[in-house]
């Protein structure tokens with residue numbers, strides 16, 4: 001076994017309370033593209049920010065067209081070995097939570113209880129009314145959109161229906177931010193996985209762990225800005241590395 005994986009295994013064994021932090025890299029191994037990477041969708045199309053969504057019916061239509069364009073990829077994606085390793089440590093009680101920048105719901109799909117997943121950027125696998133919070137399923141929204149050509153409004157209150165994600169220009173969900181901070185400060189081992197650690201405020205959590213004196217592990221294929229502050233850095237494939245360190249398939 002690679003010595004860095006042996007070291008990761010030892011650090012996990014010694015820890016009392018692990019917290020995971022995950023970014024796009026863990027899900028690219030499930031076939032979900034990293035929208036921010038070179039050639040990714042956000043480098044080709046200008047993002048629609050939240051104020052445009054709220055003020056323009058055409059921006060709302062375009063937002064939904066883009067979401068439906070990714071629908072097949074999202075529905076086909078299944079958790080990979082990396083997600084399963086995270087789930088194994090949480091279900092053993094060794095890790096208390098996973099803070100994620102991902103919106104794909106794959107941590108829940110891999111068996112992590114929903115209340116252990118802290119979604120900083122929300123979730124794109126369902127939609128909700130921005131006014132009353134009523135939940136809507138993507139498949140129903142799509143059927144209505146294809147029938148009427150109009151962006152969906154809430155049946156209950158008439159508010160705008162949007163995927164349950166945090167858009168550019170939309171404020172971060174306060175409850176998730178508070179919980180992520182509490183979990184970060186309570187951890188004695190913080191493992192950041194598959195994130196370039198450049199998108200703030202999300203990337204502030206591994207930074208907070210490092211400042212707090214918490215042991216920090218960074219597992220990412222490419223170097224990150226926080227590598228110099230980490231106790232262990234692994235530039236490796238995620239599923240294979242976590243699977244070997246945690247002993248699952």
Ligand SMILES: [Zn+2]
Pocket residue numbers: 129130131132133134154155156157158159
């Ligand atoms: Zn509503």
